[in-house]
Amino acid sequence: MELLTQPQHLAQALRSRREQLAKLINFPVVLWSGGYRSRNFPANTYPFRASSHFLYFAGLPLENTVIRLENGQLHLFKDDPPASSALWHGEMPKRDTIAEIIGADGAFPLSELASRVDNAATILVQDPITQTQQVQLLNRPVHPPKTATGIDLELIQAVIKLRSCHDEAALTELRQAAQISIEAHKAGMAATTRAKTEAQIRAEMEKVIVSHNTQCAYNSIVTVHGQVLHNEEYFHPLQTGDLLLADVGAETTTGWAADITRTWPVSGQFSPTQREIYELVLAAHDACIEQMKPGVEYRDIHLLAGLKIAEGLVDLGILNGEPSDLVERDAHALFFPHGIGHLLGLDVHDMEDLGDLAGYEQGRTRSERFGLGYLRLNRPLKAGMLVTIEPGFYQVPAILNDSENRDKYQNVVNWEKLEKFADVRGIRIEDDVLITETGTEVLTEDLPNQANQIEALVQG
Amino acid sequence: MELLTQPQHLAQALRSRREQLAKLINFPVVLWSGGYRSRNFPANTYPFRASSHFLYFAGLPLENTVIRLENGQLHLFKDDPPASSALWHGEMPKRDTIAEIIGADGAFPLSELASRVDNAATILVQDPITQTQQVQLLNRPVHPPKTATGIDLELIQAVIKLRSCHDEAALTELRQAAQISIEAHKAGMAATTRAKTEAQIRAEMEKVIVSHNTQCAYNSIVTVHGQVLHNEEYFHPLQTGDLLLADVGAETTTGWAADITRTWPVSGQFSPTQREIYELVLAAHDACIEQMKPGVEYRDIHLLAGLKIAEGLVDLGILNGEPSDLVERDAHALFFPHGIGHLLGLDVHDMEDLGDLAGYEQGRTRSERFGLGYLRLNRPLKAGMLVTIEPGFYQVPAILNDSENRDKYQNVVNWEKLEKFADVRGIRIEDDVLITETGTEVLTEDLPNQANQIEALVQG
16 A cells, blocks of 8 residues: 555654654644545545645644644554445555554554543644534634634644754655656646647646656646736637746645746747746846845845846836835836745645744734735745745736726836737746755756746757 | 636526426525635635536536526526736636526625525535535525435435436536547557556546546546555556556536546456456446346346356356356355446536435335445436446455355355456446437447457557
């Protein structure tokens, strides 16, 4: 069984994680994995995804399983499959086998759990049925993480501390997710000149992910309408002159994610206007990564991206003014309305189930500014953090045609000049950047991002 | 937007469905579509799947939408997306546009619904959050369908009557799902001699489904361990001598499913033992389809499959005895433990959310017999029904090594002879069969199922 094919170092890595946890808190913790979610009828389920907090400490995607952590010890609570299950599902690993793989200090049926949850902290999972179990078993309200209090909040803060900086076992998985995602993007580029629709390119990319026996970490974006930021439609035909934006990433069996975006010309050749904007976005991307190291504020990296984009747009004659003034006036956000990136780990927006508790340093809150409010991460960088860097340029009709924006930025934007860039609807370049002791390591650097390299990959 | 690319005949087909419904019941009906289910954090969702009952009458996969049906009229309840949504999701079709596409007789915001649900029947959806909304809005308990009572049960019985026999609009979609699934299976076969793992073949097959902008109707089974009936692992290497069993089907954008299984030799050539069993399963498959027409009991088709399998196994010397006696003693079920098939439509096991209400004629219940109890459909066939026919042969250790079975069938099975067939772990052949006025039409007949044809497709 696949669960049995885990690397030797798993148990050791898990032990180290719970020992770290024990240094931060002094109360027991009970974490649920969650269950299958039914799609259109009970037996037809979505692929199971265990809670990321559970995965971090338990290592394996075990359904309907609970772990109890205390003083560096892990106790596993899981029912063995009934004998009848072997008929349909084959022989599944038994609780004791799993306990050995993950290095548990004890293993019990679920019925034993009720007597061992006194004064335990937990984190609410996503699956509503398991949520009910959590509340019933703990016999107290369990609030959604962003409004958690008491020991639940203390636990959350401790988990954030641990999960924010990746250990070697995590990095091994994250590198694997990155490599598979790189291969997927190359396959997408190579298939483009023969493809007729967005769906066909998506299919080539996800084929790579499925063939490595991994899953998509999130619903793929593969679109010639990159200006629709959360586009999940794939039916458009590809037309010469279109840019294709692909935001596709793999997730390993044990849940670790990659998150990569590339934008390439359907024809294999950027138009002059497309190339100018592409180079501008890439310059912002490179400038950000150049500046990143422990201690640097991620918010400043975001503002640097805004500045570089503003500078580039001034150079192209699309914006008028002093770049730093333009950023203060959020003029960059007309074309770059989202944040420069986010944490990446077991979740593609790592720990976003915790609201802004993970993303925002204690005491900081979301800005009211249009050009800052969508920033998902606002902390000083630390060695071991993995973040995305994903500047973009988009012509979003809802922004650029908004009458308030038209008034506010009437003289800031050269609207006539902008019209010449009509064939640039959306460009994003996104890489996964690990903060090291001295600077950065780009986990996705094997995927080219220079315009000429991209063209070569598309042309094949 | 893709929602806008619907065929002209959709509104007409939907009108006809609700007029049919109005002939069967005389109370209002309120059906919910359901919402997105979050995976590891709220914004990272599984792909949305609307409730099949909703899809049947509303035609489009609209999230968080409710329809009210009464006297052949359809009222749509849906909130228009907030203006801010255009920034991230692009311009989405408005309620009035959707109402026009589906031919609604009225369209209202969701807030209007509360005043229009008096005495309305409903069917509980799968999504727990929407379930809560159903109960709150109707202000009464809403039981799971298999324990529904009163008007909810009357509604369920009426829906079963309608959904059991497919109209032309449904058949158009079902044929499309079948054709895409056929292409997927051919791609899987063609990729096999170059593939190294199950996952690589799965990837080639699902690539076809994704490239047509459709989804998998269910989690694919692609395995060299076909004896594990609900196998969802894909990590095994392919070895010469293995049979690969692939149970993979597409689902169209509006939810209509296909369900196809083929079994092929990894090497491109069945071994003599594999071929003998394959021919036996195919003979059972063909005999079943040959006998199907309106009025025939599906249970008898199941027993016919059992008989043909028993006959074949007697011929091969694996079973001893009179085939009809063997079936009465459930000896066929040692190797063919599941039912011959099920209803197929908007769900791959159509209407299985209703328990056995759809599958079993009123007054009939599941048999206690091992060889009959897993039958999902026990009704006389009617024109317009679409069912699967999927006989198989499996060597399931949990069955064949069971000491009770060993005792009971000690002299019925020639265990020594059986050992010679060790390279046949699992074979299934599954097609989608439409009942016509005079007999059948096999929607999946363009996918070959003869051993020689299969070998040719694998050899390329």
